[in-house]
Amino acid sequence: MKILTANFVQCTVKACGSSPDCFPLHFDQQTPDLPLELAHEDVDFSPEFICNVLPRIEWPALLTTARELGNTQLPPAKPEIENPSAPENEQLLRDLHTLLLETQIIQGSMRCANCGHIYFIRDSIPNFLLPGHLVQ
Amino acid sequence: MSRPEISAPPEVFYSDIESKKYTSSSRIQHIQASMTLRALDVLALPPHQHILDIGCGSGLSGEILSQEGGHVWVGMDISPSMLAVALDRDVEGDLFLADMGNGVPFRAGTFDAVISISAIQWLCNADSSNADPRKRLARFFDSLYAALKRGGKVACQFYPRDESQTESILNAAKSAGFSGGLVIDDEESKKNKKYYLILTAGNVNSNDI
Ligand SMILES: [Zn+2]
Numbered sequence A: 001m002k003i004l005t006a007n008f009v010q011c012t013v014k015a016c017g018s019s020p021d022c023f024p025l026h027f028d029q030q031t032p033d034l035p036l037e038l039a040h041e042d043v044d045f046s047p048e049f050i051c052n053v054l055p056r057i058e059w060p061a062l063l064t065t066a067r068e069l070g071n072t073q074l075p076p077a078k079p080e081i082e083n084p085s086a087p088e089n090e091q092l093l094r095d096l097h098t099l100l101l102e103t104q105i106i107q108g109s110m111r112c113a114n115c116g117h118i119y120f121i122r123d124s125i126p127n128f129l130l131p132g133h134l135v136q
Numbered sequence B: 001m002s003r004p005e006i007s008a009p010p011e012v013f014y015s016d017i018e019s020k021k022y023t024s025s026s027r028i029q030h031i032q033a034s035m036t037l038r039a040l041d042v043l044a045l046p047p048h049q050h051i052l053d054i055g056c057g058s059g060l061s062g063e064i065l066s067q068e069g070g071h072v073w074v075g076m077d078i079s080p081s082m083l084a085v086a087l088d089r090d091v092e093g094d095l096f097l098a099d100m101g102n103g104v105p106f107r108a109g110t111f112d113a114v115i116s117i118s119a120i121q122w123l124c125n126a127d128s129s130n131a132d133p134r135k136r137l138a139r140f141f142d143s144l145y146a147a148l149k150r151g152g153k154v155a156c157q158f159y160p161r162d163e164s165q166t167e168s169i170l171n172a173a174k175s176a177g178f179s180g181g182l183v184i185d186d187e188e189s190k191k192n193k194k195y196y197l198i199l200t201a202g203n204v205n206s207n208d209i
Helices: A047-056 A059-068 A087-102 B016-024 B026-043 B060-067 B080-088 B120-124 B133-147 B163-176
Strands: A037-040 A103-111 A118-122 B050-054 B072-077 B094-097 B111-117 B148-158 B178-185 B194-201
Touching: A047 A087, A047 B050, A087 A103, B016 B080, B026 B060, B026 B111, B026 B148, B026 B194, B050 B060, B050 B133, B060 B072, B060 B111, B072 B080, B080 B094, B111 B133, B120 B133, B120 B148, B120 B163, B133 B148, B133 B163, B163 B178, B163 B194
Parallel strands: B050 B072, B050 B111, B072 B094, B111 B148
Antiparallel strands: A037 A103, A103 A118, B148 B194, B178 B194
């Protein structure tokens, strides 16, 4: 799962409903039998996609996710990019591309801060199947 | 061929063997590709969109999304074997093991568009583990509506068992707030007739359901 997707996914357990704490899911508690594993996977660079999706990124949640995954280098506020083809924006767009699209969470656990449900990621695939009593 | 959703729930039907058969059949690949292209045609999306693929299976549609227009996509499927085939094929989208009948797990305004090929008729099934089709349809469309940006579009090709299934699907979509309706291709042909549910999130001035 890409960091981009981690910025959009939320808990779907019944008890969470529209609780503000069901997003973002947290990577701060991992289990020894499923240690957190990240990998870099090349994706074609598309400044247009980054510019399309950037307004929808929840920056504080991204800072939280990045910190929990060991990255504390992000700017504290969301950068504003008006022109994706301006040369002065290229490095920033490439950095965002690397972070959001090329950093894969291969395995680990995501925790809902509201209900405590743990979602496991194996082979880059998060498991969102819920037992019947947790379904809305 | 019997209709797969009548014989067993999807996670059972699409076992390892069925998943490999499904993905390697060139006839199925061809039909799946042509339906995906048709859905994209109706959606008329600009390039570089963020797209959700419901019932992504082994990623046959997703590959087209990556190739046609440089879209970034997330695929959901309830069948681990189908997703395993998608992993083997090294698709570019993110894959989720999830049941669409429990709602899509994404926050408000996540996606520009949604595509689904041959999947949403499964929502109408009542098997032992997921009893109430009405609830499943409502959870699915309500959460889908929320996960789309306003004005975001949906194209779902599906195989309704009968008219009442089509009705339930349309009603659930409408209750969730979608506008839109059905597009039927090859309406006269029993064999090739294809149903597409085409929706817009929010009241854009399109024909009402
Ligand atoms: Zn929760």
